[in-house]
Amino acid sequence: MPLTLEYAFTVTVELGEPREVGTTYAGFRRVIPIAGGTVDGPALTGEVLPGGADWNLVRPDGAVHVWARYEIRSADGAVITVVNEGLADPAGPPGGGAARACPTHPVFEVPEGGPTWLNTAFFAGRLSLPTEPGDPVAVDVHRILAQ
Amino acid sequence: MPLTLEYAFTVTVELGEPREVGTTYAGFRRVIPIAGGTVDGPALTGEVLPGGADWNLVRPDGAVHVWARYEIRSADGAVITVVNEGLADPAGPPGGGAARACPTHPVFEVPEGGPTWLNTAFFAGRLSLPTEPGDPVAVDVHRILAQ
Amino acid sequence: MPLTLEYAFTVTVELGEPREVGTTYAGFRRVIPIAGGTVDGPALTGEVLPGGADWNLVRPDGAVHVWARYEIRSADGAVITVVNEGLADPAGPPGGGAARACPTHPVFEVPEGGPTWLNTAFFAGRLSLPTEPGDPVAVDVHRILAQ
Amino acid sequence: MPLTLEYAFTVTVELGEPREVGTTYAGFRRVIPIAGGTVDGPALTGEVLPGGADWNLVRPDGAVHVWARYEIRSADGAVITVVNEGLADPAGPPGGGAARACPTHPVFEVPEGGPTWLNTAFFAGRLSLPTEPGDPVAVDVHRILAQ
Numbered sequence: 001m002p003l004t005l006e007y008a009f010t011v012t013v014e015l016g017e018p019r020e021v022g023t024t025y026a027g028f029r030r031v032i033p034i035a036g037g038t039v040d041g042p043a044l045t046g047e048v049l050p051g052g053a054d055w056n057l058v059r060p061d062g063a064v065h066v067w068a069r070y071e072i073r074s075a076d077g078a079v080i081t082v083v084n085e086g087l088a089d090p091a092g093p094p095g096g097g098a099a100r101a102c103p104t105h106p107v108f109e110v111p112e113g114g115p116t117w118l119n120t121a122f123f124a125g126r127l128s129l130p131t132e133p134g135d136p137v138a139v140d141v142h143r144i145l146a147q
Numbered sequence: 148m149p150l151t152l153e154y155a156f157t158v159t160v161e162l163g164e165p166r167e168v169g170t171t172y173a174g175f176r177r178v179i180p181i182a183g184g185t186v187d188g189p190a191l192t193g194e195v196l197p198g199g200a201d202w203n204l205v206r207p208d209g210a211v212h213v214w215a216r217y218e219i220r221s222a223d224g225a226v227i228t229v230v231n232e233g234l235a236d237p238a239g240p241p242g243g244g245a246a247r248a249c250p251t252h253p254v255f256e257v258p259e260g261g262p263t264w265l266n267t268a269f270f271a272g273r274l275s276l277p278t279e280p281g282d283p284v285a286v287d288v289h290r291i292l293a294q
Numbered sequence: 295m296p297l298t299l300e301y302a303f304t305v306t307v308e309l310g311e312p313r314e315v316g317t318t319y320a321g322f323r324r325v326i327p328i329a330g331g332t333v334d335g336p337a338l339t340g341e342v343l344p345g346g347a348d349w350n351l352v353r354p355d356g357a358v359h360v361w362a363r364y365e366i367r368s369a370d371g372a373v374i375t376v377v378n379e380g381l382a383d384p385a386g387p388p389g390g391g392a393a394r395a396c397p398t399h400p401v402f403e404v405p406e407g408g409p410t411w412l413n414t415a416f417f418a419g420r421l422s423l424p425t426e427p428g429d430p431v432a433v434d435v436h437r438i439l440a441q
Numbered sequence: 442m443p444l445t446l447e448y449a450f451t452v453t454v455e456l457g458e459p460r461e462v463g464t465t466y467a468g469f470r471r472v473i474p475i476a477g478g479t480v481d482g483p484a485l486t487g488e489v490l491p492g493g494a495d496w497n498l499v500r501p502d503g504a505v506h507v508w509a510r511y512e513i514r515s516a517d518g519a520v521i522t523v524v525n526e527g528l529a530d531p532a533g534p535p536g537g538g539a540a541r542a543c544p545t546h547p548v549f550e551v552p553e554g555g556p557t558w559l560n561t562a563f564f565a566g567r568l569s570l571p572t573e574p575g576d577p578v579a580v581d582v583h584r585i586l587a588q
Binding site: 002003005007061062063086087089090091093094099100101102103104105116117119120121122124126127140142144145146147 | 249252
Binding site for chain 3: 502531
């Protein structure tokens with residue numbers, strides 16, 4: 001049986017002013033603060049809490065590595081940590097054209113009393129790339145089911 | 148546009164005798180050596196090299212955390228490192244019944260001259276759980292496309 | 295020849311209001327924002343930039359795991375990322391009494407034009423535990439020399 | 442009060458034939474299997490179990506990054522996992538001459554019934570670099586005390 005994807009919710013993230021580190025042994029590093037946002041969808045609603053960042057790296061091979069750590073709060077008041085790692089392919093999408101999104105691997109840590117099914121499920125994200133600097137980004141979170 | 152999954156190849160992994168660590172502060176730890184195997188599919192063929200292991204952990208919440216690091220060699224002779232992390236949900240699949248597989252997040256590191264598209268693409272795996280102890284496990288690797 | 299420690303600089307970190315996640319499968323999680331601070335010592339001077347956090351975890355065995363990611367800016371203007379991981383032993387120091395500090399493993403990522411020797415050196419930190427809530431914490435960074 | 446180092450034990454590791462991956466986006470990667478060895482010292486005695494490896498990387502800035510994961514078994518029969526990460530500075534030791542050792546950050550995971558103080562203590566290692574290919578390497582493990 002193949003893997004299937006089930007849409008769960010979208011995290012819309014407002015970003016602060018990027019802080020440029022520059023070119024290091026690992027690639028070109030920028031730190032993009034998380035300023036807030038919303039969580040909305042059939043499986044979860046809530047808000048993105050300000051704090052944390054994407055420690056973003058353009059690797060020597062041109063791939064853009066996303067590594068973001070921040071918190072969301074569910075409508076029921078549970079504070080949930082998020083680590084969302086992704087990779088934008090410099091080759092762009094198969095078939096040509098510019099990339100408008102990249103896949104990610106979001107991981108959640110949920111306390112007792114919150115939506116703890118997020119702790120044991122597994123997810124794939126679609127991170128939309130902003131078309132204008134300063135635009136929010138959206139992560140469409142899908143549960144991966146392996147039957 | 149949603150995420151789509153594109154089947155790439157299957158890694159069939161033969162396992163050695165598990166080495167039991169026991170219950171630690173993190174959960175119940177076992178180390179399962181990688182003994183060999185094959186890689187077969189439309190996007191890659193080759194073999195699994197003996198060496199490395201799955202540093203497997205049953206977490207306090209019952210989720211089984213897979214973290215395997217090992218190497219494969221493509222039919223063209225490129226040695227590729229693999230880190231394959233996954234999570235088996237103790238709740239089993241939605242709809243009931245026993246879990247026969249769990250999703251994973253495989254990451255590849257490929258040298259110059261090898262299939263370097265694996266470095267910048269992003270993948271989801273379906274790790275079949277063995278039905279008999281000692282059976283090989285199969286990881287069906289799918290490319291995640293985010294358009 | 296033994297290892298030797300060479301004092302390099304002290305990072306004094308002002309902390310924001312902790313954000314409590316609560317008890318998860320990993321332990322008791324709190325997120326403590328980094329609000330600012332100073333860097334002072336023979337090997338580096340500068341400031342701590344607001345942003346980032348300590349994703350702090352009290353493990354089931356009582357050890358307090360520190361994992362902080364944030365940035366500093368040297369007096370010369372280089373922005374440097376820091377990941378500082380540490381562990382406070384619940385047993386306290388050998389010889390008795392309450393722990394006043396814990397050891398850490400700080401890692402720096404420095405861009406071209408900055409103090410790039412921090413990229414290739416290796417360090418041990420002494421993280422002072424605050425005596426009053428809201429007090430800044432100090433990390434005394436020592437270079438580890440292995441001759 | 443400064444940090445102090447207290448010698449605990451030496452892990453002498455026999456290595457298998459390195460498996461060369463080659464030059465990837467991260468640097469020059471080799472995988473060096475762990476073939477066995479001994480643990481000896483005032484705080485722990487035992488053996489190194491065959492299995493696991495050092496996924497060794499020469500970074501673009503010339504630093505050699507060591508990342509080894511393997512198991513040891515104490516004389517009392519406890520199986521303990523080790524992750525030992527280190528960094529050899531391409532500049533060599535201050536004062537000149539060739540590097541004969543590099544510092545490391547070893548982390549242990551110990552099951553109930555074993556020497557569980559290793560779980561909550563914090564360590565610095567001195568990894569001797571072999572003078573002849575095929576020689577074993579020795580890691581002198583020191584406990585870091587922060588009072």
